[in-house]
Amino acid sequence: MIILLHPQSTKPKNRRFPLAVLSMAAVLDGKEEYAIVDGNADPQPAMTIDRIVRESETTLLAVSVMPGPQMRAAIPLCREFRAKHPSIPIVWGGYFPSLYTDAALNARYVDFVVRGQGEDTFLELIEALRGNRKFNGIRGLSYKDDFGLHVHNAERPLRSPNDFPWLPYDRLPNAEKYILPTFLGRRTAVHQASIGCPFRCKFCGVVPIYQGRQRTETAERTAAVLCYLKQRFQIDAVQFYDNNFFLNESHTADLAERMTPLNLRWWAEGRIDSALRYSDETFRLLRRAGAAMIFFGAESGSDWVLEEMNKHVTTGQTLDLAAKIRRFGIIPEFSFVIGNPQNPEKDTRDTIRFIRRLKRINPDAEIIVQHYIPTPHPDGMYGKVEGKIEFPRTPEEWATDRWYNFTTRRDPNVAWLPRRLKRHIDNFELVINSRWPTIQDVHLPRWGRHMLTVLSSWRYSLGFYSAPFELKCAQRFVALRKPRLESL
Ligand code: B12
Ligand code: SF4
Structure with missing residues (x-):
């Protein structure tokens, strides 16, 4: 056994x-x-x-x-x-x-x-x-x-998910228990149609493992799995766990065609540059196929930071995509990794300013603010922090509060991010998430949403984020959920 x-x-x-x-x-x-x-x-x-x-x-x-x-x-x-x-x-x-x-x-x-x-x-x-x-x-x-x-031992070449059998969902004790309500639908399932990622962003933990490689299952198989999940579990929504769902436009369009009759609402992660290249027709197809929200790593409001990250995306592209996707009724979720080790003050200032601009272009856009935490990287860690950080040597040490808070990005506690600046980023995050509570929070009551919006509006309008005691206090009554981190 x-x-x-x-x-x-x-x-x-x-x-x-x-x-x-x-x-x-x-x-x-x-x-x-x-x-x-x-x-x-x-x-x-x-x-x-x-x-x-x-x-x-x-x-x-x-x-x-x-x-x-x-x-x-x-x-x-x-x-x-x-x-x-x-x-x-x-x-x-x-x-x-x-x-x-x-x-x-x-x-x-x-x-x-x-x-x-x-x-x-x-x-x-x-x-x-x-x-x-x-x-x-x-x-x-x-x-x-x-x-x-x-x-x-040596690395293993990456194989396509097509090479492996379908997942035996029914071998889970009580498989039904896993189909739960989310903002997407009453019965949400998850699926991962590809493994790895072909990019090499210098802050990302996927790169050291998959070394810039990705393999994707055929659109035919993805659609067949979803069809099975629909019949077996009556799902009406799906979250795709792929690191990079939208890599290839013709593949996505093919999959969207196949998914349309399934009538599912779905969420997936993609890259800004890939999506920006898509034609209007493909975007319309995605919408028809049930795409409700797409997560994008915008990462920073400064082009010099994006270059250092090896992201191959510009702030201009992010703004263009925010405007374009709005026309098709798909909500973008933009994630930012703040705290450039060489100049965290400027990075934070520029990124906050950029996020405000982004919200003006597309008010429905959801914003995820994360602190930069380095992971070991074959091309060198973003921010050249080699020698400035020493990772724990045992699981027990990783499990201590200091490293747990680092891993979950709640508190990186790193030399290059002054406490005052970290507080400023956290306060900004609290204000913006209160001003526009994520639609992913299906448990937030309407009155709670209204209260948070009212309490935070003046702060956001004035750009005044310091000491948001009233918002912290309000959270005792309505726990504000951070987009994505707890929602996946
Ligand atoms: C689902 C998910 C979650 C779920 C739960 C996952 C779980 N294991 O229960 C939740 C939402 C809880 C979660 C949380 C977090 N996540 Co997460 N998550 C994912 C996601 C989207 C998919 C993982 C998955 O299930 N894939 C499907 C399976 C099939 O793939 P897999 O896990 O890679 O498994 C393969 C191999 O790893 C291996 N394998 C895995 N397990 C085992 C076991 C055995 C015995 C063997 C032999 C092989 C094996 O074989 C599998 C098949 O080839 C990945 C992104 C991604 N696409 O990988 C991020 C990812 C794993 N998460 C990540 C992180 C950092 C987190 C957080 C710690 C922090 C954060 N800010 O997101 C949080 C914790 C937040 C908190 N609660 O405080 C990072 C990890 C990299 C890193 N820098 O450490 C990823 C890669 C996202 C990213 N790009 O940054 N996550
Ligand atoms: S951040 Fe996204 S695009 Fe960049 S390497 Fe990681 S998964 Fe790929």
């Missing part, structure tokens, strides 16, 4: 299909005995694991670990498992161990790390654990050798 563990990563009301463990389940299906334990849906995952081990012969604990809340939840579960069953191997996969492989392996309860795309590496690891092949030939695998030294 192989246990596929997805530690809790979000509140139960925001749970979605745990695609990472479902992807591992897909390649095991019909070949191996396995059980899925999902902390987002199971309030007692440790007890469920105990029961499975009692009732079957467990040979492997395979854990999906994203930085932040999921990593924090993984530690006690794995530690307890190791203490109770020291001879059963534990493998971690997902963004945390792929980015911080040595830190993961430094834990006594992590024996193997599967880096990046996991399906083939996982199957080969299972073979090696049975003694049918050697660990050292498995691409994408890291592990500890007999002396406890870390071994990192």
Whole structure:
């Protein structure tokens, strides 16, 4: 029996299909005995694991670990498992161990790390654990050798999602539980149609893992999966998890044609430059196919910052897209990563000014303000912060409040961002999110929305963001949800 563990990563009301463990389940299906334990849906995952081990012969604990809340939840579960069953191997996969492989392996309860795309590496690891092949030939695998030294095998070439079987949704205990209301619809599902990203932005954690590579499933298959989800779960909405959904216009147009009869409302992430190249006809098609909101990384209000980030997008393009997309009734969500390490003051000033301009061009545009947190990067970290930051060496250290707040971008606590400036960015974020509470917040009552708008209007009009005590106080009555971070 192989246990596929997805530690809790979000509140139960925001749970979605745990695609990472479902992807591992897909390649095991019909070949191996396995059980899925999902902390987002199971309030007692440790007890469920105990029961499975009692009732079957467990040979492997395979854990999906994203930085932040999921990593924090993984530690006690794995530690307890190791203490109770020291001879059963534990493998971690997902963004945390792929980015911080040595830190993961430094834990006594992590024996193997599967880096990046996991399906083939996982199957080969299972073979090696049975003694049918050697660990050292498995691409994408890291592990500890007999002396406890870390071994990192070569990268694995990226394969298309088409090469792998469909996800076995019904192997989730009570799969229905994952279809929940969102701003998109009453019954929302999630799907990821591609893996990786071909760009190399210098602040982005996708690059060190996928090295500028992306593979996309065919439009035919994406549409067939959605059609199945509609029939099986009566979904009326979908969130696409792709890093870069709109890369190729003819692919998108083909998919939009196929999706139109499904009558779904959907959300996806794209790049500003790609979308700007789309014809009006494609935009109309997207709208007809149910595109409700698109997330774009605008990142900064300064072109010199965008250049340093290696973003290959200009502020002019962002403004053009904001105006263009408005004509088609699709809401853009623009995300900003503020806090350039060389000149954070200027970056903040320029970006706030730019966001105000953007809102004038497209008042429906939603704004996400994030602090810059570096991740290791093969081309050098944005802001040339090598030597200015030392990442933790164990999962426990990553789980401390200092690094947890860093990972979740609540408080990067980095030398180049003075506290006063950080406060200014946070205050601006609070004012703008109160002035236009996100439409994604389906739990915010109408009166709460009205109250926040009234309280924040004068501040926004005057550009006065300091000490917004009344807005903080109002939040005790109506918890303001930040767009995206908790909504996915
Ligand atoms: C869904 C999602 C979430 C969900 C939950 C995810 C979960 N695991 O439960 C939520 C909304 C909770 C979330 C939160 C965060 N997220 Co998030 N999230 C994603 C998203 C959009 C999709 C992940 C996903 O499920 N993909 C589908 C599966 C199939 O792909 P996968 O996870 O990569 O899995 C493959 C491999 O990693 C591997 N694998 C994964 N697990 C395992 C396990 C085993 C055993 C094996 C062998 C292999 C394996 O094999 C899989 C198939 O090939 C990604 C972007 C993306 N497209 O990757 C960002 C992403 C992973 N998130 C990210 C981050 C940073 C966060 C946050 C920590 C911070 C933030 N500001 O967003 C927050 C935490 C916020 C908080 N609550 O405080 C970053 C991570 C990179 C980084 N810099 O660290 C990403 C890449 C977004 C980005 N571009 O910045 N996120
Ligand atoms: S920020 Fe977006 S476009 Fe840039 S590398 Fe990351 S996922 Fe790709």
